[in-house]
Structure formats: structure tokens, C-alpha cells
Amino acid sequence: MVDDELYREIILEHYHHPRYKGALPDANLTAEGMNPLCGDELTLYLKTDGDRIVEARFDGRGCSISQASASMLTEAIRGLTVDEAKALLERVKAMLTGSPHEPFDEDDDLSALEGVKKYPVRIKCALLAWTTLEEILHK
Amino acid sequence: MMTSLQTQLKYDVEAIRADFPILQRRVNGHPLVYLDNAATSQKPRQVIDALVRYYEFTNANVHRGLHTLAEEATEAYESARAKVARFIGAEPESVVFTRNATEAINLVAYAWGLANLKSGDRIVLTEMEHHSNIVPWQLIARLKGARLHYVPFTPEGEMDMEALDNALRQEPKLVAIVHVSNVLGTVNPVEEITRKAHAVGAKVLIDGAQAVPHKPVDVTRIGCDFYAFSGHKMLAPTGIGALYARRELLEEMPPFLGGGSMIRRVTHEFSTWADIPTKFEAGTPNIADAIGFGEAVDYLQHIGIEAIQQHEQQLTVEALRLLGAEEDIVVYGPRDPQRRCGLVSFNFKHVHPHDVAQVLDARGIAIRAGHHCCQIIMRRLDVTATARASFYLYNTIEEIHTLVEALDDVRKVFGKYGG
Helix, strand or coil, X not given: CCCCCCCCHHHHHHHHCCCCECCCCCCCEEEEEEECCCCEEEEEEEEEECCEEEEEEEEEECCHHHHHHHHHHHHHHCCCEHHHHHHHHHHHHHHHHCCCXXXXXXXXXXXXXXXXXXXXXXXXXXXXXXXXXXXXXXX | CCCCHHHXXXXXXXXXXXXXXXXXXXXXXEECEECECCCCCCCCHHHHHHHHHHHHHHCCCCCCCCCHHHHHHHHHHHHHHHHHHHHCCCCHHHEEEECXXXXXXXHHHHHHHHHHCCCCCEEEEECCCCXXXXXXXXXXXXXXXXXXXXXXXXXXXXXXXXXXXXXXHCCCCEEEEECECCCCCEECCHHHHHHHHHHCCCEEEEECCCCCCCCCCCHHHHCCCEEEEECHHHCCCCCCEEEEECHHHHHHCCCCCCCCCCEEEECCCCEEECCCCHHHCCCCCCHHHHHHHHHHHHHHHHXXXXXXXXXXXXXXXXXXXXXXXXXXXXXXXXXXXXXECCEEEEEECXXXXXXXXXXXXXXXXXXXXXXXXXXXXXXXXXXXXXXXXXXXXXXXHHHHHHHHHHHHHHHHHHHHHCC
């Protein structure tokens, strides 16, 4: 059977029950991400109040890893300031690419993404939502 | 389909498998089940040995030296061209070696297209095309102000011939069409399409990358003007492919790339060109892999391309039967196995194909998941990707069964959420 490291329970759970999926009509920041290798598409919607992200939603089609990662992202960045979101983004990217980073607590859903780094082809799937966020935050 | 007992006895798939060293590999603890042949085929010992033999015994540049090695290398290179040409019913002078089918199509786009297309001219493509037969035409259309027209396919995955007839009424300059779809498996009626296109004065280019490896192809009988294909999908090394073009066209077309070999006389201002097909082979060509291409053709002819086609047909019938019976799976392309060639694309209704491929890989099964360089088809099917199992001469019925059984693993990982 396939390695349980990749398809952790929490990833499958986010995939089947994404937290904040669907367009956000009053978003003031949006960006579209695409993985040209596989055709996966993702739109990220943010609503900010001053420096703070007050709402985050995503829409799109993709594999379990890309969808679960997007779902976790929308949950994790709500309420963060833009700088905090940038720091989180760097931490997730470092985790996925195997670079030094402050590890996530075991009970933090994001820690489940660590298993993806053993599957080089799937790292791009997990990164899609985060690189889309990066595009928004650095606009 | 008629399959005589005699043919079945003659086709010894185990003997064929023994010629392919890679098929001995185990992947993730399981014997490799290689079902990604539409992406690239595996190579038999005979082709691998031909490369080693060339580099250890013959290596020299072609069409240049007067020494023994140079003569032998030239003879081997040109004899490979003759084999490849004969395999598709062409004269050697009509076959240009390229890197792959993509480069062959780009050669036509730049050499023929730039010289012959003008503003307002129409190019007819189909929605079944691989990106390799779309993007070069987009680039040329932009340079020349030509217009692209796409012929759709039917819900069954077959060419919409009525729409094609309508497109031909606009008198296009070129019809560029895929012979066998790498996603739907559809075999297009290229002879009929060529006849109709010629009747309105259009030139016809056929992308045969998925056809030549799997079925008999005779470019003279088809009557097309250009035919492109790749070696690596038909047992040859990567980096070698071929363009067939009618002799008169090759003679009147300007060169694609300039450099050594392709010239007759070079002066300060201008140069004159070598005879065809050398005119289109600038610089030192991919000699070793061309020789490997010739060896691959020998191998296919030794087994018999009709026998291979018949064998793959049996695998396709079984795959369509088993996958078609699964309620949670959608199968794409024509239902009639006689109208398709060597591959089956499918999707679970509730599982992304990447996840399907990942779970199958854990069982040593290699399939492709993605858009297969056919984003227009994906949009028409309203998916972002499909899973695809593609077959070749060394695959077995048992491997089809292993694939279908392993799909239960997918259900185990993803099923419990009602997927």
C-alpha cells in the first residue's frame, strides 16, 4: 500500500471537507495559481482590514495534496497580519523543501504536510496555494 | 476481431519481454508494470547494444571524412534513414531526421509556413491535438497574421467530420491533424481527411507520434504532404525523430536551420543548399540515436507491426471491458476498440488522477496522470487531468488485471469519505 506518510488522515480529511472553499465576493486581494505540469488551478481570495487578513477562501480543482494544503492555508492565515502570514509562508516552504525551519507542533494540521517532502513530484502540489499567497502578499 | 490461433501461438510475449532489461526491475517491492508507453517506450537489448556498438566500434562524423570510420558511420546513418523510410512507405530522400515529432512539426511551421502562409490565411487544427501540433502554428499564425480554426470532436471522442467539412469550405492553406489521439486513443480517418483537404487545395500535416509505433502506416497511401513522428515512443532512444515530406515540397522549401552539412557553396553574402534531405539537417546530427532508431525499426519488423497491433488490441479490449464495468470510473474515448489504438484514459469520479497514479506507483504500476499536453481536450472533457494506461508489445493481459485490482487500493485510501 501507499506510504501513510503522504496520505495522512488529516490531509484526506481536509481534502474531503475543505474549510473555506468557494469564491469570496468582497475579497480585496486575489491571485490565480496554476501548476502547468498537471493543470491544477487555484484561486485565492483574501479580505484585509488594514494590515490584518480577516478572511481567506480558495477555489479550484486539484489533487488531494494541493486541495488539502489550500484548505489548511485558509484556516491558518485568518487573523494574521501580512508580516505574520509572510513568516508562516516561509516556514511552510522551508518544511516542504527540507530547509531548516521552526517545526510545527504535532497537533497543528500543517505538520501533516511534512510527509510530502519525500515525494519530490508532489511538493509542487503542496506548494501551489502557498506560492499563490506569496504572489498576493508581494504585490 | 479475428484472432487466429496461429497468430496467438506465434506472438510470444514472454520472449519479447526477455529482450527488455528494464522489465526485470522491481519498483517499490513489486515487479514493474509499465503502462506509460504513450509517454515513452522501453528499449530492447538490441537497440541498447546498437548504441554501444556504434560508440565502441564505428564512432565518427558523417558526410565529412574520407577515412574508414567516417565511411562506416555515414553508411550506418543513411541505412537507418532507409529503414525508417521503408517502415512508413517512403523514399529515404523524403525523410529528415529531427529530435522528435515536435521538432519535425516546427520544421514545417518555420520552413514551409513562413514561406507559404500570409495574412488572413486559415490553418485548420483539431481540438484533439497535442500541444506540439498547436503551439508551433500559434507562433507562425502570429508572425504571418494567419488564423487558426479548431475542428471539435464528438462526445464519443471522434473527429466531427461535418465540422471538418465546414472548415474546409473556408479553403484553408493547411490542415494539421493528429493520427492517433494520445488522450482519447481515437484513430482518425487520415486518408479521407487528406483527400478532402487536397480537394480544396490545402496541404496536410499529420502528427503520427502515437500511430507509427502501434499500427502499419503508409504515408504514400495516406497521400499526406507531411508526417511527423518520434523514435523514443517506438523502442528507439530519445532525441531522434523524423519528418516525412513529399519530395517536391522538401525541394522548394527554404532551410529551417543553417550551418554545416546543409550547404553546397558558401560565399560572403549567401549560400546554396545541399540536396534533400541533408538541406534540413544542419550541424552534426544525432548519429548514434539515428542508428538506434533503425535498429528499433528492425526489431518491430521482426515481431511484425500487424501482430503488435493485434496484441495491443486484445489488451485494449480487456482494459475497456474491466474499467468500463466499474461504476466509480469514467472511461474516455470511443467505446469501439476497433476505432482506437493502444491506450485507455480514465478517471475515478471522486479521486484526482495524481492520487490514483501515486497509489498505483506504490504497487510498481506506472501510468500517466495529467493533462498529457492536451489542455484543450481537458477543457472539452471538463477535467484538469486524466489517468492514462498505455500499452505496447511487451504488456500482458495479466498486467491489465494487476492494474484493475490495484484500483482497489485507491478506494481503500480515498473511499471512506464516500468518494
